[in-house]
Amino acid sequence: MTDLFSPAPMDNILPYDGQVHDLGLVIDYPSPLFYNLVTELPWQADVVTLCGKTHTTTRQIVWMGDEGIDYRYAGHVRQTIPWTNTILSIKQHVEQQLSDIGIEASFNSCLLNYYPSGDDGMGYHADDEPELGAQPLIASLSLGATRKFVFKHKKTQDKVALNLESGQLIVMRGDTQTFWKHSIPKTKKVTEGRISLTFRRILTL
Incomplete structure (x- = not known):
């Protein structure tokens, strides 16, 4: 597993x-x-359904975005709530940050995850739902406790890890969701909460 420290914004942290x-x-x-x-x-x-079993998580979510932008994952549909002024302002700030390094983005939705403590995490998964398209652009902003974020290649099982601090932004694009999964491992070392805001664009037919 590779640990990464302060790469330049346009450096690709995946090998x-x-x-x-x-x-x-x-x-x-x-x-x-x-x-x-x-x-x-x-x-x-x-609420997620995996292998025919439905689970209610201690991790909490909010699905926010443009009107009518619903999202299906893990066997359930999340219905959107309207942008708040705060999240809309953050979205515009994130889009500007990406524009500054030559990545143009126009997000129409955001999945917010709240992890109350290190006892809450997320297993390996890819954001590869059909509504996101073939090569989705996903920007993830972290707030709160520093947590480890781990990528694992689907075939080689190679791993890349980084510690996401409060206020840190990463962007995933290209073939990332096709070939890599990512996770937030649980840990007893963290007692504070963390929020992730993952901005994305849902494709509408």
Whole structure:
């Protein structure tokens, strides 16, 4: 497993079969923003169905975006709620950060995940649902506790790991979701909460 430290924004942190860029810390005051989102958003426990079994997670979610942009994953449909002024402002800031390094993006949705502590995580998965298209562009902003984020190649099982700090932005694009899975491992070392905001574009027919 490779640990990575402060690459340049346009450096590809994956060794092959995809593109992931670390834009570093892009939020000036992430702590107040984190606590505002924890208290203000209508968080709900996520429900996933895997191998015929339905589970309710302690991890909580909000699915937000343009009107009518619903999202199906893990056997369930998430119905969108309208953008709040805060999340819409963050979306525009993230799009500008990407534009500054030559990546043009226009996101129409955001999946927010709240991990109350290190006891909450997410197993290996790829954001490869048909609604995202063949080569989705996904920008992920972290707020709150620093957590490890791990990529694992689907065939070779090679791993790449980085620690995501509060206010840090990464972007996944190209063939990343085709060839790599990613996860947030559980850990007893972290007692504070973390929020991830994953901006994406759902394709509508």
